[in-house]
Amino acid sequence: MPVAKPSRSIPEHSGTSYPPPHDERVKRRAWRALGNAFGLTQFGVNLVRLEPGIWSSQRHWHALEDEFIYVLSGHPTLVTDAGEERLSPGDCAGFPGGVKDGHHLKNDTDTIVEILVVGSRVPEDHGEYSDIDMVFRPGRAGYATKGGTPF
Template sequence: MPDDQPCRPIALPAASAPPRTKPSNYPEPFFSRMAGREKRPLGDLFGLRNFGVNLTRLVPGGESALLHRHSRQDEFVYILEGEPTLVTDQGEVALSPGHCAGFPAGGVAHQLVNRTGRDVVYLEIGDRTPGDEGSYPHDDLQATLGPDGKWIFTHKDGQPY
């Protein structure tokens, strides 16, 4: 391995991966809504650049994200534990372990919420297509993926947070 490459694991138990240090990139008043979510960025541990994989836990009352859709990014979730509700702009679907759902770019707005008394654990997978934008039908928020790979959040009228 070249000296400039970080030492990365070949394999590890997913639950032992460190959680993300910052629970959300959203600005307030949305940041605090993500307090019931814990993400373990598995793909980053292995140096994956084309897509991300997170092991995500939602405590009772937790939300995966604000109701949103991506302009360029496809997303996929696979439920491992618990019974979340998939909320979309077309209705709601009860999920349980073994269920999966996919969201093509530009499609249905979506989020997972935990309305039960038990934790929900799932894998989320999304690509990292440059130029992606996020839209939020129920919130005064829009997001643009910057050239550095970080999200830039503004109000829907373009004013910064």
């Protein structure tokens, strides 16, 4: 396994596993799984690219996993329960697991946004989407409504 490699040599992925209609705003997001390229298992590291009009995710919170974001380029809008805040390159934010403060980034500018996303990998993690009737379940169990009906 190489000690170092250019991030652009790591394959880019795009899309989402969200069910319709919740997939619309995020299905064109793109990312490079940097942590996977080095066999990291305790935390994930992703280089995320958001074209104009694209969101990083639906607004959500994790029960067990911590998340951290660092803005590399562009000016995304961070949306949390406190409202919206425009970020700039060099800005960062952290979201501790268990804090029910839904968050996501949206690119409402006309230029590409790149962010570094770091998160813990807890197989039992689960959480909720703040603005829609959807939860994510532990492991790869998928999505359900807040009442428990699977999508």
